[in-house]
Amino acid sequence: MSNVKGKVVVITGASSGIGEATARLLAEQGASIVLGARRTERLEALAAEIRSKGGAAEYCALDVTSKEQMDEFISFAKSKFGRVDVLVNNAGVMPLSPLEALKIDEWNRMIDVNIRGVLHGIAAGLPLMKQQGFGQFINVASVGAYSVTPTAAVYCATKYAVRAITDGLRMEVGGDIRVTLISPGVTESELADSITDEESREFMKEYRRIAIPASAIARSIQYAVEQPAEVDVSEIIVRPAASP
Numbered sequence: 001m002s003n004v005k006g007k008v009v010v011i012t013g014a015s016s017g018i019g020e021a022t023a024r025l026l027a028e029q030g031a032s033i034v035l036g037a038r039r040t041e042r043l044e045a046l047a048a049e050i051r052s053k054g055g056a057a058e059y060c061a062l063d064v065t066s067k068e069q070m071d072e073f074i075s076f077a078k079s080k081f082g083r084v085d086v087l088v089n090n091a092g093v094m095p096l097s098p099l100e101a102l103k104i105d106e107w108n109r110m111i112d113v114n115i116r117g118v119l120h121g122i123a124a125g126l127p128l129m130k131q132q133g134f135g136q137f138i139n140v141a142s143v144g145a146y147s148v149t150p151t152a153a154v155y156c157a158t159k160y161a162v163r164a165i166t167d168g169l170r171m172e173v174g175g176d177i178r179v180t181l182i183s184p185g186v187t188e189s190e191l192a193d194s195i196t197d198e199e200s201r202e203f204m205k206e207y208r209r210i211a212i213p214a215s216a217i218a219r220s221i222q223y224a225v226e227q228p229a230e231v232d233v234s235e236i237i238v239r240p241a242a243s244p
């Protein structure tokens, strides 16, 4: 029997890309899924699709930049399924641009969603997991958490931060609570749609030709979830074989 079956898996940014693929895959494996994002019509359709295949799914509007909404999201999950086994902190944005373009609002949005969003997930999920005596955080970073590329300085900085926070969390709470960092390379999703800088947009179009399906990242998340309780998968990097 899959070790995923019966687990309550809560996913931020579940309305597209990696979050959506992860919800689908883990639901197929018998997990109960709680979907969060801002586009609730997408979540509603995904929850209906999962249920139509015999799975269990609930959804809730979520903006990860709000600590209150994150608290409500975790409370919602507990009220529906009684506990939280896994919180996938996946929501993220990537409006790339050169620093000299001074797109300060976009820098702030990346900091708010990619860093604060993960911290809010930890702040909301950790007390419950400590009370339960079990749980697992899966934080989605990027290959950009290991090296910087032009136009991606701020985005990479947020992902370096996610990596640091995840590592620190694992050292502090490891044992009953497992902590995993998933770092995707270029993956099919809507992530590049938020790029407003023309040059960065054109570059990404070319770069994304080798993108792997979001299901490939979902499988790495499944691998981390399905290990026995005493096994912590601390870090996985999954990228296109054709990556430089």
Ligand code: NDP
Residues within 6 Å of the ligand: 012, 013, 014, 015, 016, 017, 018, 019, 036, 037, 038, 039, 040, 062, 063, 064, 065, 090, 091, 092, 093, 094, 113, 140, 141, 142, 143, 183, 184, 185, 186, 187, 188, 189, 190, 191, 192, 214
């Ligand atoms: P998508 O753009 O397809 O998905 C991003 C998700 O984040 C959406 O569901 C979006 O939902 C959600 N989101 C954005 N802002 C917020 C917010 N304020 N509150 C709640 N949810 C939010 O991209 P991916 O699936 O690719 O991205 C998932 C993660 O993977 C991100 O952390 C990204 O940085 C990371 N990643 C992706 C790579 C890639 O090449 N695709 C490579 C490396 C890392 P909504 O808009 O409905 O709120």
